[in-house]
Amino acid sequence: MNVPDDLLYTETHEWIKREGENVRVGITDHAQSELTDVVYVELPKKDRQANTKEAIAVVESVKAASDIYAPVKGTVVDANKALESNPALLNTDPFGEGWIFVLKIDNANDLKQLKDAAAYRKQIG
Protein backbone atom coordinates (compact mmCIF):
# COMPACT_ATOMS: atom_id res chain seq x y z
CA MET A 1 0.00 0.00 0.00
CA ASN A 2 1.31 3.42 -0.98
CA VAL A 3 2.05 5.73 2.00
CA PRO A 4 4.13 8.69 0.73
CA ASP A 5 6.83 9.83 3.18
CA ASP A 6 6.29 13.55 2.61
CA LEU A 7 2.69 13.61 3.89
CA LEU A 8 1.04 13.68 7.30
CA TYR A 9 -1.85 11.41 8.26
CA THR A 10 -4.84 11.06 10.59
CA GLU A 11 -6.20 8.01 12.36
CA THR A 12 -9.31 8.39 10.18
CA HIS A 13 -7.25 7.89 6.97
CA GLU A 14 -6.96 11.44 5.66
CA TRP A 15 -3.62 12.56 4.24
CA ILE A 16 -2.37 16.13 4.73
CA LYS A 17 0.07 18.02 2.56
CA ARG A 18 1.53 21.28 3.88
CA GLU A 19 1.40 24.11 1.32
CA GLY A 20 2.61 27.22 3.16
CA GLU A 21 -0.30 28.54 5.26
CA ASN A 22 -2.61 25.90 3.83
CA VAL A 23 -3.00 22.14 3.90
CA ARG A 24 -4.33 20.00 1.08
CA VAL A 25 -6.39 17.01 2.27
CA GLY A 26 -7.50 13.75 0.73
CA ILE A 27 -7.99 10.12 1.71
CA THR A 28 -5.21 7.56 1.68
CA ASP A 29 -4.64 4.73 -0.75
CA HIS A 30 -5.54 2.35 2.07
CA ALA A 31 -8.88 4.15 2.62
CA GLN A 32 -9.83 4.17 -1.07
CA SER A 33 -9.00 0.46 -1.39
CA GLU A 34 -11.23 -0.34 1.58
CA LEU A 35 -14.07 1.77 0.17
CA THR A 36 -13.60 0.85 -3.51
CA ASP A 37 -15.94 2.18 -6.18
CA VAL A 38 -16.39 5.75 -4.90
CA VAL A 39 -19.58 7.03 -6.53
CA TYR A 40 -20.22 10.41 -4.92
CA VAL A 41 -18.31 13.09 -3.04
CA GLU A 42 -19.97 15.87 -1.10
CA LEU A 43 -17.50 18.76 -0.89
CA PRO A 44 -17.28 21.41 1.84
CA LYS A 45 -18.33 24.95 0.94
CA LYS A 46 -15.66 27.58 0.48
CA ASP A 47 -15.07 29.80 3.53
CA ARG A 48 -16.54 27.21 5.84
CA GLN A 49 -14.77 27.12 9.20
CA ALA A 50 -14.03 23.73 10.66
CA ASN A 51 -12.75 22.45 13.97
CA THR A 52 -10.25 19.64 14.27
CA LYS A 53 -11.99 16.28 13.63
CA GLU A 54 -15.19 17.95 12.41
CA ALA A 55 -16.88 16.07 9.56
CA ILE A 56 -16.86 18.44 6.58
CA ALA A 57 -17.08 16.18 3.52
CA VAL A 58 -18.70 12.87 2.63
CA VAL A 59 -17.36 10.12 0.40
CA GLU A 60 -19.90 7.55 -0.75
CA SER A 61 -19.02 4.15 -2.14
CA VAL A 62 -21.63 1.74 -3.50
CA LYS A 63 -22.01 0.27 -0.06
CA ALA A 64 -21.83 3.16 2.41
CA ALA A 65 -21.34 6.85 3.14
CA SER A 66 -18.17 7.84 5.06
CA ASP A 67 -17.43 11.17 6.72
CA ILE A 68 -14.20 12.99 5.95
CA TYR A 69 -12.82 15.06 8.83
CA ALA A 70 -10.90 18.31 9.02
CA PRO A 71 -7.45 17.22 10.24
CA VAL A 72 -6.84 20.58 11.96
CA LYS A 73 -8.82 23.75 12.73
CA GLY A 74 -9.08 26.06 9.75
CA THR A 75 -11.07 27.60 6.92
CA VAL A 76 -11.90 25.92 3.62
CA VAL A 77 -10.26 27.85 0.78
CA ASP A 78 -10.70 25.36 -2.04
CA ALA A 79 -12.51 22.11 -2.88
CA ASN A 80 -11.90 19.73 -5.76
CA LYS A 81 -14.83 20.32 -8.13
CA ALA A 82 -13.50 17.65 -10.47
CA LEU A 83 -14.72 15.04 -7.98
CA GLU A 84 -18.34 16.09 -8.57
CA SER A 85 -18.28 14.78 -12.12
CA ASN A 86 -15.59 12.14 -11.61
CA PRO A 87 -15.66 10.76 -8.05
CA ALA A 88 -13.59 7.75 -9.18
CA LEU A 89 -10.50 10.02 -9.11
CA LEU A 90 -10.42 9.11 -5.41
CA ASN A 91 -9.78 5.50 -6.44
CA THR A 92 -7.44 6.08 -9.34
CA ASP A 93 -5.24 8.85 -7.91
CA PRO A 94 -5.92 9.31 -4.17
CA PHE A 95 -2.76 11.37 -3.47
CA GLY A 96 -2.95 13.47 -6.65
CA GLU A 97 -6.04 14.30 -8.74
CA GLY A 98 -8.20 12.84 -5.98
CA TRP A 99 -7.49 15.57 -3.39
CA ILE A 100 -10.68 16.72 -1.63
CA PHE A 101 -10.19 20.19 -0.09
CA VAL A 102 -7.65 22.82 0.99
CA LEU A 103 -7.77 24.35 4.47
CA LYS A 104 -6.12 27.58 5.61
CA ILE A 105 -4.84 26.50 8.98
CA ASP A 106 -5.47 28.56 12.13
CA ASN A 107 -2.42 27.39 14.02
CA ALA A 108 0.51 25.57 12.45
CA ASN A 109 1.24 23.96 15.83
CA ASP A 110 -1.88 21.81 15.35
CA LEU A 111 -0.03 19.87 12.66
CA LYS A 112 2.14 18.36 15.39
CA GLN A 113 -0.83 16.26 16.47
CA LEU A 114 -0.83 14.40 13.14
CA LYS A 115 0.92 11.14 12.32
CA ASP A 116 3.95 10.81 10.10
CA ALA A 117 4.14 8.16 7.40
CA ALA A 118 5.86 5.62 9.68
CA ALA A 119 3.17 5.94 12.36
CA TYR A 120 0.39 5.65 9.79
CA ARG A 121 2.00 2.60 8.19
CA LYS A 122 2.07 1.03 11.63
CA GLN A 123 -1.62 1.83 12.13
CA ILE A 124 -2.77 0.13 8.94
CA GLY A 125 -0.43 -2.81 9.48
Place this chain on the structure above:
Amino acid sequence: MIPFGGWLMPVQYNSIVEEHRAVRNNVGMFDISHMGQLIVDGRSAREWLNKMLTNNIDKLDVGSGQYTFLLNEHAGIIDDLIAYRIGEEKFLLVVNASRTDEDLAWLDRHRSHDVDLRNRSAEFGGVAIQGPRVVDLFHRLLGDDVDLPARNQIVDLKLEGMSLTIARTGYTGEDGVEVFFSASDAPKFWNFVLEKGEKFGIKPCGLGARDTLRLEMCYPLNGSDLSPERNPIEAGLGSFVDLTKPDFIGREVLLRMKKDGPREKLVPFRMKDKGPPPRPHYSVFNDGERVGEVTSGTLSPSLNWGVGMAYVSTPHAKVGSKIDIEIRGQKFPATIEKKPLYKKS
Protein backbone atom coordinates in the same frame (compact mmCIF):
# COMPACT_ATOMS: atom_id res chain seq x y z
CA MET B 1 -15.43 -8.78 6.78
CA ILE B 2 -18.56 -7.86 8.72
CA PRO B 3 -20.68 -9.77 11.26
CA PHE B 4 -23.84 -11.00 9.51
CA GLY B 5 -26.42 -13.16 11.28
CA GLY B 6 -23.76 -14.60 13.56
CA TRP B 7 -21.32 -15.22 10.67
CA LEU B 8 -18.31 -13.30 9.45
CA MET B 9 -18.98 -12.49 5.80
CA PRO B 10 -17.10 -10.49 3.18
CA VAL B 11 -18.89 -7.39 1.84
CA GLN B 12 -16.68 -7.69 -1.21
CA TYR B 13 -13.85 -9.91 -2.38
CA ASN B 14 -12.50 -7.21 -4.62
CA SER B 15 -15.02 -4.64 -5.81
CA ILE B 16 -18.80 -4.60 -5.47
CA VAL B 17 -19.16 -3.14 -8.96
CA GLU B 18 -16.90 -5.75 -10.59
CA GLU B 19 -18.64 -8.59 -8.77
CA HIS B 20 -22.04 -7.17 -9.71
CA ARG B 21 -21.02 -7.01 -13.39
CA ALA B 22 -19.66 -10.56 -13.29
CA VAL B 23 -23.14 -11.78 -12.30
CA ARG B 24 -24.99 -9.63 -14.86
CA ASN B 25 -22.61 -10.53 -17.73
CA ASN B 26 -20.97 -13.87 -16.90
CA VAL B 27 -21.27 -15.76 -13.63
CA GLY B 28 -20.55 -15.15 -9.95
CA MET B 29 -20.44 -17.35 -6.86
CA PHE B 30 -21.69 -16.34 -3.40
CA ASP B 31 -21.01 -18.19 -0.19
CA ILE B 32 -24.45 -18.80 1.35
CA SER B 33 -23.30 -21.28 3.99
CA HIS B 34 -24.78 -18.95 6.60
CA MET B 35 -28.32 -19.68 5.43
CA GLY B 36 -30.37 -22.01 7.59
CA GLN B 37 -31.69 -25.42 6.51
CA LEU B 38 -34.62 -26.91 8.40
CA ILE B 39 -36.06 -30.32 7.65
CA VAL B 40 -39.76 -30.92 8.31
CA ASP B 41 -40.78 -34.52 8.19
CA GLY B 42 -43.71 -36.68 9.30
CA ARG B 43 -47.19 -37.94 8.51
CA SER B 44 -48.90 -34.53 8.55
CA ALA B 45 -45.93 -32.40 7.49
CA ARG B 46 -47.71 -30.98 4.45
CA GLU B 47 -50.94 -30.13 6.22
CA TRP B 48 -49.11 -28.61 9.17
CA LEU B 49 -46.73 -26.48 7.05
CA ASN B 50 -49.69 -25.13 5.13
CA LYS B 51 -50.93 -23.65 8.41
CA MET B 52 -47.51 -22.22 9.24
CA LEU B 53 -46.66 -20.69 5.82
CA THR B 54 -48.52 -18.26 3.54
CA ASN B 55 -48.04 -19.79 0.10
CA ASN B 56 -49.96 -22.93 -0.86
CA ILE B 57 -47.71 -25.91 -0.28
CA ASP B 58 -50.27 -28.26 -1.87
CA LYS B 59 -49.15 -26.80 -5.20
CA LEU B 60 -45.68 -28.32 -4.79
CA ASP B 61 -44.84 -31.61 -6.45
CA VAL B 62 -42.00 -33.61 -4.97
CA GLY B 63 -38.80 -31.92 -6.18
CA SER B 64 -40.13 -28.37 -6.41
CA GLY B 65 -40.06 -25.30 -4.21
CA GLN B 66 -41.79 -21.96 -3.60
CA TYR B 67 -41.06 -18.61 -1.98
CA THR B 68 -43.22 -18.15 1.11
CA PHE B 69 -43.57 -16.36 4.46
CA LEU B 70 -43.62 -17.40 8.09
CA LEU B 71 -45.91 -14.93 9.91
CA ASN B 72 -46.80 -14.16 13.51
CA GLU B 73 -50.42 -13.74 14.71
CA HIS B 74 -50.37 -10.09 13.62
CA ALA B 75 -49.27 -11.20 10.14
CA GLY B 76 -45.84 -9.66 10.83
CA ILE B 77 -43.05 -11.35 8.88
CA ILE B 78 -40.92 -13.63 11.06
CA ASP B 79 -39.04 -14.82 7.98
CA ASP B 80 -39.19 -15.12 4.21
CA LEU B 81 -37.94 -18.46 2.93
CA ILE B 82 -38.06 -21.09 0.23
CA ALA B 83 -39.90 -24.31 1.01
CA TYR B 84 -38.89 -27.34 -1.09
CA ARG B 85 -40.88 -30.56 -1.13
CA ILE B 86 -38.18 -33.23 -1.10
CA GLY B 87 -40.43 -36.22 -0.28
CA GLU B 88 -44.15 -37.03 -0.06
CA GLU B 89 -44.24 -35.67 3.50
CA LYS B 90 -40.73 -34.22 3.74
CA PHE B 91 -39.72 -30.58 3.26
CA LEU B 92 -36.53 -28.53 3.21
CA LEU B 93 -36.91 -24.94 4.40
CA VAL B 94 -34.07 -22.60 3.41
CA VAL B 95 -34.26 -19.67 5.81
CA ASN B 96 -32.36 -16.48 6.63
CA ALA B 97 -29.31 -16.99 8.86
CA SER B 98 -30.29 -14.29 11.33
CA ARG B 99 -33.82 -15.71 11.69
CA THR B 100 -33.03 -19.42 11.99
CA ASP B 101 -33.29 -19.59 15.78
CA GLU B 102 -36.51 -17.59 15.86
CA ASP B 103 -38.03 -19.66 13.05
CA LEU B 104 -37.19 -22.86 14.90
CA ALA B 105 -38.58 -21.61 18.20
CA TRP B 106 -41.79 -20.45 16.51
CA LEU B 107 -42.27 -23.65 14.52
CA ASP B 108 -41.49 -25.80 17.52
CA ARG B 109 -44.01 -23.91 19.66
CA HIS B 110 -46.73 -24.62 17.08
CA ARG B 111 -45.52 -28.09 16.18
CA SER B 112 -47.97 -30.88 15.53
CA HIS B 113 -47.15 -34.05 17.53
CA ASP B 114 -46.55 -36.20 14.45
CA VAL B 115 -44.19 -33.75 12.73
CA ASP B 116 -40.45 -33.89 13.20
CA LEU B 117 -38.46 -30.67 12.93
CA ARG B 118 -34.66 -30.66 12.60
CA ASN B 119 -32.12 -27.88 12.22
CA ARG B 120 -29.52 -29.09 9.73
CA SER B 121 -27.88 -25.66 9.24
CA ALA B 122 -24.53 -26.56 10.79
CA GLU B 123 -24.15 -29.67 8.62
CA PHE B 124 -24.59 -27.87 5.30
CA GLY B 125 -22.41 -25.53 3.32
CA GLY B 126 -23.93 -23.69 0.40
CA VAL B 127 -23.21 -21.40 -2.53
CA ALA B 128 -25.32 -19.46 -4.99
CA ILE B 129 -23.95 -19.53 -8.54
CA GLN B 130 -25.64 -16.86 -10.62
CA GLY B 131 -25.34 -15.36 -14.07
CA PRO B 132 -26.12 -15.97 -17.75
CA ARG B 133 -23.23 -18.47 -18.15
CA VAL B 134 -24.35 -20.75 -15.31
CA VAL B 135 -25.70 -23.42 -17.70
CA ASP B 136 -22.40 -23.54 -19.62
CA LEU B 137 -20.48 -23.75 -16.36
CA PHE B 138 -22.57 -26.66 -15.09
CA HIS B 139 -22.22 -28.55 -18.34
CA ARG B 140 -18.49 -28.28 -17.81
CA LEU B 141 -18.83 -29.39 -14.17
CA LEU B 142 -21.32 -32.22 -14.64
CA GLY B 143 -20.94 -33.19 -18.30
CA ASP B 144 -22.96 -32.16 -21.34
CA ASP B 145 -25.58 -34.86 -20.77
CA VAL B 146 -26.57 -33.65 -17.29
CA ASP B 147 -29.08 -30.79 -17.21
CA LEU B 148 -29.75 -28.40 -14.39
CA PRO B 149 -33.16 -28.71 -12.75
CA ALA B 150 -35.92 -26.45 -14.14
CA ARG B 151 -36.82 -23.16 -12.42
CA ASN B 152 -37.77 -23.74 -8.74
CA GLN B 153 -36.94 -27.44 -8.97
CA ILE B 154 -34.46 -29.22 -6.72
CA VAL B 155 -32.36 -32.35 -7.43
CA ASP B 156 -29.61 -34.39 -5.79
CA LEU B 157 -26.44 -35.01 -7.81
CA LYS B 158 -22.92 -36.34 -7.35
CA LEU B 159 -19.80 -34.42 -8.34
CA GLU B 160 -16.22 -35.54 -7.67
CA GLY B 161 -17.46 -37.72 -4.82
CA MET B 162 -19.43 -34.86 -3.26
CA SER B 163 -23.20 -35.14 -2.70
CA LEU B 164 -24.88 -31.98 -3.97
CA THR B 165 -28.41 -30.68 -3.66
CA ILE B 166 -29.03 -28.20 -6.48
CA ALA B 167 -32.01 -25.85 -6.68
CA ARG B 168 -32.63 -23.59 -9.67
CA THR B 169 -33.29 -20.33 -7.89
CA GLY B 170 -31.54 -17.18 -6.80
CA TYR B 171 -31.64 -13.65 -5.52
CA THR B 172 -30.06 -11.72 -8.38
CA GLY B 173 -32.57 -11.73 -11.26
CA GLU B 174 -30.19 -13.82 -13.36
CA ASP B 175 -30.42 -17.49 -14.20
CA GLY B 176 -28.76 -19.46 -11.43
CA VAL B 177 -28.68 -22.15 -8.79
CA GLU B 178 -28.23 -22.55 -5.09
CA VAL B 179 -26.13 -25.59 -4.22
CA PHE B 180 -25.92 -27.27 -0.82
CA PHE B 181 -23.35 -29.84 0.27
CA SER B 182 -21.78 -31.28 3.39
CA ALA B 183 -20.02 -28.48 5.32
CA SER B 184 -16.77 -30.48 5.18
CA ASP B 185 -16.89 -30.38 1.34
CA ALA B 186 -17.27 -26.59 1.24
CA PRO B 187 -13.64 -25.60 0.49
CA LYS B 188 -13.27 -28.39 -2.08
CA PHE B 189 -16.48 -27.43 -3.90
CA TRP B 190 -15.70 -23.70 -3.79
CA ASN B 191 -12.20 -24.14 -5.23
CA PHE B 192 -13.33 -26.68 -7.82
CA VAL B 193 -16.01 -24.34 -9.19
CA LEU B 194 -13.68 -21.31 -9.22
CA GLU B 195 -11.10 -23.31 -11.17
CA LYS B 196 -13.55 -24.72 -13.72
CA GLY B 197 -15.39 -21.40 -13.91
CA GLU B 198 -12.33 -19.36 -14.80
CA LYS B 199 -12.93 -19.62 -18.53
CA PHE B 200 -16.49 -18.35 -18.00
CA GLY B 201 -15.21 -15.30 -16.10
CA ILE B 202 -16.47 -16.46 -12.70
CA LYS B 203 -15.85 -14.17 -9.70
CA PRO B 204 -16.41 -14.82 -6.00
CA CYS B 205 -19.00 -12.27 -4.85
CA GLY B 206 -19.72 -10.78 -1.43
CA LEU B 207 -22.72 -9.37 0.41
CA GLY B 208 -22.30 -5.98 -1.27
CA ALA B 209 -22.97 -7.30 -4.78
CA ARG B 210 -25.72 -9.54 -3.44
CA ASP B 211 -27.43 -6.40 -2.14
CA THR B 212 -27.07 -4.32 -5.31
CA LEU B 213 -28.21 -7.22 -7.52
CA ARG B 214 -31.28 -8.04 -5.47
CA LEU B 215 -32.23 -4.39 -5.09
CA GLU B 216 -32.18 -3.80 -8.86
CA MET B 217 -34.77 -6.61 -9.02
CA CYS B 218 -36.71 -5.25 -5.99
CA TYR B 219 -36.30 -8.51 -4.09
CA PRO B 220 -36.80 -7.72 -0.40
CA LEU B 221 -34.06 -8.10 2.21
CA ASN B 222 -35.14 -9.48 5.56
CA GLY B 223 -34.24 -7.09 8.36
CA SER B 224 -34.31 -4.10 6.00
CA ASP B 225 -37.47 -4.29 3.89
CA LEU B 226 -39.18 -7.04 5.89
CA SER B 227 -39.61 -7.32 9.65
CA PRO B 228 -42.13 -8.54 12.23
CA GLU B 229 -43.64 -5.02 12.06
CA ARG B 230 -44.41 -5.43 8.34
CA ASN B 231 -46.70 -7.84 6.52
CA PRO B 232 -46.56 -9.27 2.98
CA ILE B 233 -49.40 -7.07 1.67
CA GLU B 234 -47.68 -3.84 2.75
CA ALA B 235 -44.49 -5.24 1.24
CA GLY B 236 -46.25 -5.75 -2.12
CA LEU B 237 -45.70 -9.52 -1.95
CA GLY B 238 -49.32 -10.65 -1.75
CA SER B 239 -48.78 -13.06 -4.63
CA PHE B 240 -46.89 -15.33 -2.23
CA VAL B 241 -49.89 -15.45 0.12
CA ASP B 242 -52.80 -17.76 -0.69
CA LEU B 243 -55.77 -16.21 1.09
CA THR B 244 -58.02 -18.97 -0.27
CA LYS B 245 -56.33 -21.44 2.09
CA PRO B 246 -58.79 -22.04 4.94
CA ASP B 247 -56.34 -21.55 7.77
CA PHE B 248 -52.83 -20.20 8.32
CA ILE B 249 -51.29 -17.95 10.95
CA GLY B 250 -51.87 -14.30 10.08
CA ARG B 251 -54.71 -14.95 7.63
CA GLU B 252 -57.39 -12.94 9.46
CA VAL B 253 -55.21 -9.83 9.63
CA LEU B 254 -54.27 -10.11 5.96
CA LEU B 255 -57.90 -10.55 4.87
CA ARG B 256 -58.79 -7.36 6.73
CA MET B 257 -55.81 -5.51 5.28
CA LYS B 258 -56.64 -6.64 1.78
CA LYS B 259 -60.17 -5.27 2.22
CA ASP B 260 -59.21 -1.96 3.87
CA GLY B 261 -55.92 -1.46 2.03
CA PRO B 262 -52.55 -1.03 3.75
CA ARG B 263 -51.63 2.31 5.34
CA GLU B 264 -48.18 2.16 3.74
CA LYS B 265 -46.65 0.30 0.81
CA LEU B 266 -43.13 -0.78 -0.06
CA VAL B 267 -42.32 0.84 -3.40
CA PRO B 268 -39.22 1.10 -5.59
CA PHE B 269 -37.96 4.55 -6.54
CA ARG B 270 -35.30 6.12 -8.71
CA MET B 271 -33.51 9.40 -8.06
CA LYS B 272 -34.29 12.14 -10.59
CA ASP B 273 -30.74 13.46 -10.82
CA LYS B 274 -27.28 12.07 -10.46
CA GLY B 275 -26.28 12.76 -6.87
CA PRO B 276 -25.76 11.03 -3.55
CA PRO B 277 -27.22 7.50 -3.48
CA PRO B 278 -30.21 6.91 -1.18
CA ARG B 279 -29.58 4.84 1.96
CA PRO B 280 -31.74 3.00 4.51
CA HIS B 281 -33.53 5.20 7.07
CA TYR B 282 -33.52 8.36 4.97
CA SER B 283 -36.88 10.15 5.21
CA VAL B 284 -39.27 10.38 2.26
CA PHE B 285 -41.21 13.62 1.70
CA ASN B 286 -44.06 14.74 -0.52
CA ASP B 287 -44.65 18.49 -0.75
CA GLY B 288 -42.76 19.04 2.51
CA GLU B 289 -44.73 16.42 4.43
CA ARG B 290 -42.92 13.32 5.70
CA VAL B 291 -44.64 10.35 4.03
CA GLY B 292 -42.25 7.45 4.51
CA GLU B 293 -38.82 5.98 5.05
CA VAL B 294 -36.21 4.35 2.82
CA THR B 295 -35.50 0.71 3.74
CA SER B 296 -32.98 -0.14 0.98
CA GLY B 297 -30.90 2.13 -1.18
CA THR B 298 -27.72 2.16 -3.20
CA LEU B 299 -26.15 3.25 -6.41
CA SER B 300 -27.31 0.69 -8.96
CA PRO B 301 -24.18 -0.52 -10.76
CA SER B 302 -26.21 -1.59 -13.82
CA LEU B 303 -27.98 1.76 -14.17
CA ASN B 304 -25.17 3.84 -12.63
CA TRP B 305 -27.95 5.70 -10.81
CA GLY B 306 -29.34 6.00 -7.28
CA VAL B 307 -32.25 3.64 -6.57
CA GLY B 308 -34.01 2.25 -3.53
CA MET B 309 -37.14 0.97 -1.88
CA ALA B 310 -39.19 2.78 0.74
CA TYR B 311 -42.35 2.35 2.75
CA VAL B 312 -44.52 5.27 1.61
CA SER B 313 -48.03 6.18 2.82
CA THR B 314 -50.50 4.69 0.34
CA PRO B 315 -51.90 7.96 -1.16
CA HIS B 316 -48.35 8.91 -2.22
CA ALA B 317 -47.22 5.41 -3.25
CA LYS B 318 -48.50 5.33 -6.85
CA VAL B 319 -46.18 4.53 -9.74
CA GLY B 320 -45.02 7.84 -11.20
CA SER B 321 -45.55 9.82 -7.97
CA LYS B 322 -42.91 12.42 -7.21
CA ILE B 323 -41.21 12.18 -3.84
CA ASP B 324 -38.18 13.76 -2.19
CA ILE B 325 -35.48 11.84 -0.33
CA GLU B 326 -33.84 13.77 2.50
CA ILE B 327 -30.07 13.23 2.46
CA ARG B 328 -28.01 15.00 5.15
CA GLY B 329 -30.64 17.70 5.55
CA GLN B 330 -31.15 18.37 1.85
CA LYS B 331 -34.05 17.11 -0.28
CA PHE B 332 -33.37 15.29 -3.55
CA PRO B 333 -36.24 14.52 -5.99
CA ALA B 334 -37.12 10.95 -6.94
CA THR B 335 -39.92 9.10 -8.72
CA ILE B 336 -41.78 5.98 -7.68
CA GLU B 337 -41.18 3.27 -10.26
CA LYS B 338 -42.54 -0.11 -11.29
CA LYS B 339 -40.77 -3.33 -10.31
CA PRO B 340 -38.13 -4.28 -11.27
CA LEU B 341 -35.84 -1.23 -11.26
CA TYR B 342 -33.53 -2.91 -13.75
CA LYS B 343 -34.59 -4.86 -16.83
CA LYS B 344 -32.17 -6.73 -19.01
CA SER B 345 -32.02 -5.18 -22.47
